[in-house]
Amino acid sequence: MTYQRGFEVLLLFCGYGVCLFLGWLCVILLIKIGRDEIDLNKLVSEANGDASMSRFQLLIFTMIVTVSLFIMVVKNWSFPYVSDGILTLLGISASTYAVSKGIQFSRPETLTKPEDRQQALDTAQKMSDTGAPVIMTPGAVISGGTPAGDRTPAAPQTSVDDSQGS
Amino acid sequence: MDPIRILRWEGLGFLLALSALLAYRMLTRQINLRGLLGDGTEDGAVSPERVQLLVTTIAVSCNVLRAALHGTTNALPEVSPATLGIFGASSGVYAAVKAFKMLGPGSRVGKTSS
Numbered sequence: 001m002t003y004q005r006g007f008e009v010l011l012l013f014c015g016y017g018v019c020l021f022l023g024w025l026c027v028i029l030l031i032k033i034g035r036d037e038i039d040l041n042k043l044v045s046e047a048n049g050d051a052s053m054s055r056f057q058l059l060i061f062t063m064i065v066t067v068s069l070f071i072m073v074v075k076n077w078s079f080p081y082v083s084d085g086i087l088t089l090l091g092i093s094a095s096t097y098a099v100s101k102g103i104q105f106s107r108p109e110t111l112t113k114p115e116d117r118q119q120a121l122d123t124a125q126k127m128s129d130t131g132a133p134v135i136m137t138p139g140a141v142i143s144g145g146t147p148a149g150d151r152t153p154a155a156p157q158t159s160v161d162d163s164q165g166s
Numbered sequence: 167m168d169p170i171r172i173l174r175w176e177g178l179g180f181l182l183a184l185s186a187l188l189a190y191r192m193l194t195r196q197i198n199l200r201g202l203l204g205d206g207t208e209d210g211a212v213s214p215e216r217v218q219l220l221v222t223t224i225a226v227s228c229n230v231l232r233a234a235l236h237g238t239t240n241a242l243p244e245v246s247p248a249t250l251g252i253f254g255a256s257s258g259v260y261a262a263v264k265a266f267k268m269l270g271p272g273s274r275v276g277k278t279s280s
Contacts, residue, residue: 012169015169015170016169016172018169018173019169019172019173019176022173022176023172023176026176026179026180026183029180030180030183030184030187033184033187034187040188040191040196040197041196041197041198042198043197043198044197044198044199044202045198049198049200050200050201050202050204051198051199051200051201051202052202053202053203053216053219053220053260054260056199056202056220057219057220057223057257060223060224060227061223061226061227063185063188064227064230064231065230065242066181067181067185067231067234068230068231068234068242068243069242070177070178070181071234071235072234072237072240072241072242074174074177074178075240076240077170078240080240080241080242081240081241081242082241082242083241083242083243083244083245085243085244085245085246085249085250086230086242086243086245088245088250089226089230089245089250089253092250092253092254092257093223093257095257096257096260096261099261099265100260100261100264103261103264103265103268103269104268106268106269107268107269
């Protein structure tokens with residue numbers, strides 16, 4: 001009987017400890033989000049800075065399913081049965097996001113901002129005006145040589161006839 | 167107080183606070199939503215496929231949340247085949263139009279002034 005009572009008290013203290021720890025985690029998370037230490041500015045943004053509809057849809061749907069799941073758990077204190085319809089909805093949402101991502105990454109220019117591309121274009125034009133060969137990709141400007149005025153002429157090559165014996 | 171009740175209030179409080187924080191950040195533009203309904207071109211025209219996807223997502227989400235709040239069984243709400251069909255068609259239309267705009271002939275996405 002004493003062991004039973006001791007075990008119950010221990011269980012109670014463990015329960016309070018878990019509550020304290022989880023509560024502390026939640027508060028820390030909210031404080032960090034509030035202070036911008038966890039930056040959510042680009043939560044639904046694509047690589048070029050614009051907001052992504054597929055990301056927004058995935059965010060909304062994930063939050064809704066999470067809240068619904070939590071409501072069920074709090075009501076019945078057991079993990080609820082997840083219906084096939086909810087799984088299908090989540091699958092459609094995630095698939096739409098994946099397909100959208102794939103389409104976007106198939107066009108490299110959609111990964112950069114228009115002003116960045118314009119700046120790269122201007123830089124390439126300036127470098128090209130000096131005579132240096134320039135290679136421009138959606139991500140960078142690469143110069144592959146020296147300007148025309150700095151180039152030294154190549155030394156004349158002499159051919160060696162290997163067919164004559166020494 | 168029972169630890170289970172404390173956990174319940176903690177969870178509810180955290181979810182509510184997080185949702186409120188996200189909503190506030192979106193309304194005050196601290197979470198970037200620029201171009202959410204645009205088609206990615208320079209003029210930033212509104213895309214109908216994005217609007218219909220947003221409307222469908224909100225409608226289905228509200229339906230699921232309402233069913234979860236008023237449900238009596240220990241199960242997440244069932245989704246009717248019609249709802250699944252509508253959601254799938256909406257997502258399919260969005261993906262198809264996006265693919266056509268980005269990969270199709272005469273694509274205007276990403277054009278800059280030269």
